[in-house]
Amino acid sequence: MKQNIKHHLTDSILMGYAAGTLPEAFNLMVATHVSLCNECRARLEGFEAVGGEMLDQPASNEVAMDAGSLAATLSLIAGGAQDEIRVPRVSGSSVLPGPLQDYVGGDLDAIQWRGIGMGVKQAILPTSKDASARLLFIPAGAAMPDHGHKGLEMTMVLQGAFQDEDDYFSRGDVEVADSDTHHTPVADIHEDCICLAVTDAPLQFQGLLPKIAQRFARI
Amino acid sequence: MQDNSGARMLWVDHMIRIRDHQDQAAFADLFGHFAPRVKGFLMKSGADASLAEECAQEVLATCWHKAHMFDPTRASVATWIFTIARNRKIDVLRKQRRPEPEDLGWGPEQEPDQADVMALQQESEQLGQAIAELPPAQRELIEKAYFGDLSHSEIAEQTGLPLGTIKSRIRLALERLRHAMK
Numbered sequence: 339m340k341q342n343i344k345h346h347l348t349d350s351i352l353m354g355y356a357a358g359t360l361p362e363a364f365n366l367m368v369a370t371h372v373s374l375c376n377e378c379r380a381r382l383e384g385f386e387a388v389g390g391e392m393l394d395q396p397a398s399n400e401v402a403m404d405a406g407s408l409a410a411t412l413s414l415i416a417g418g419a420q421d422e423i424r425v426p427r428v429s430g431s432s433v434l435p436g437p438l439q440d441y442v443g444g445d446l447d448a449i450q451w452r453g454i455g456m457g458v459k460q461a462i463l464p465t466s467k468d469a470s471a472r473l474l475f476i477p478a479g480a481a482m483p484d485h486g487h488k489g490l491e492m493t494m495v496l497q498g499a500f501q502d503e504d505d506y507f508s509r510g511d512v513e514v515a516d517s518d519t520h521h522t523p524v525a526d527i528h529e530d531c532i533c534l535a536v537t538d539a540p541l542q543f544q545g546l547l548p549k550i551a552q553r554f555a556r557i
Numbered sequence: 558m559q560d561n562s563g564a565r566m567l568w569v570d571h572m573i574r575i576r577d578h579q580d581q582a583a584f585a586d587l588f589g590h591f592a593p594r595v596k597g598f599l600m601k602s603g604a605d606a607s608l609a610e611e612c613a614q615e616v617l618a619t620c621w622h623k624a625h626m627f628d629p630t631r632a633s634v635a636t637w638i639f640t641i642a643r644n645r646k647i648d649v650l651r652k653q654r655r656p657e658p659e660d661l662g663w664g665p666e667q668e669p670d671q672a673d674v675m676a677l678q679q680e681s682e683q684l685g686q687a688i689a690e691l692p693p694a695q696r697e698l699i700e701k702a703y704f705g706d707l708s709h710s711e712i713a714e715q716t717g718l719p720l721g722t723i724k725s726r727i728r729l730a731l732e733r734l735r736h737a738m739k
Binding site: 349350353354356357358359360362365366368369370372373379382383386387388389390391392393394395396399400401402403404407408410411412414415418419435436437440441465466 | 581584585588589591592593594595596597598600601602606609610613614615617618619621622623631632633635636637638639640642643644646647651653654655656657658659661680681684685688689699700702703704706707708709724727728731734
């Protein structure tokens, strides 16, 4: 597979996925990006290997099992497999990688968009409350409203492309923004842009009117 | 079998015996080594002793049932068990859905090349050595990041170190690990 991804996930996020300490919305971002990015897949496997070796370090983290534990486990085994073995998902040429299709409940046509003004639409995905995930639709050539951030926000392009003050992002690229970032992404003129955006804090729109809209639209 | 990848190759061999012969003696060895570690990991992540005991049993039972899915050209046995334990932690302790990347379809359909297995297991050994040789302060932070169920900012709260220091220490530790792997 040809890969043109230039903007990748950070070490801190990949390590958090490997360790199992991220909010669900961030895990969804990692799973979606890694589905498209072999480089980050390899880095993630590296962080999982660090976890494995931490587990295997001599005597550091052992807690003795109860008496009869092995026998109990063998009878658990005799009772058969508990969790079903997942059927690997292959999304083929779809805009939505497999992990996102699981959350949308289908492909592009299953997304329940809601307009939030200026032709921009969003669909909030169901995740745990400590962070949020949503799909964004930005018409070709349109700008997202200027906004700052309170927490950490990651935005990944699924279709089309966008540009902010610093850089150009196309399919698979992840833009990472934090509280120091104030930017105005603009969708590329050639195609409507669809992104996955996750954040651990509500976005802050500048200006009064968008703030009121924000309360209704849950941006 | 060569130099010090011996222990890891031994666990690979145990997994193959479990997969091909449902070998209970091999499973007992694997259980004796890994179950107490998995239990410790889960307790550090916030499980009480009885929940950690129950989950550790389930994790090791999963190793038996999914033995055919273990691919020794991609992971050491310790890494594979770590990911199963981590998944169990998210399911049971954090009670979240667990999005996973699409599979590349590299499943171990045919018998893997022994040289590839050896190479991966030797790399794992090197990584283990590199971790053992980290300065204590860096190792402790990596341990907290993996086993404490803490984000970097929570580590900052617990250790009283500024967030910037923690991030740079973890980065330094990762660089040392990468360097050691070259």
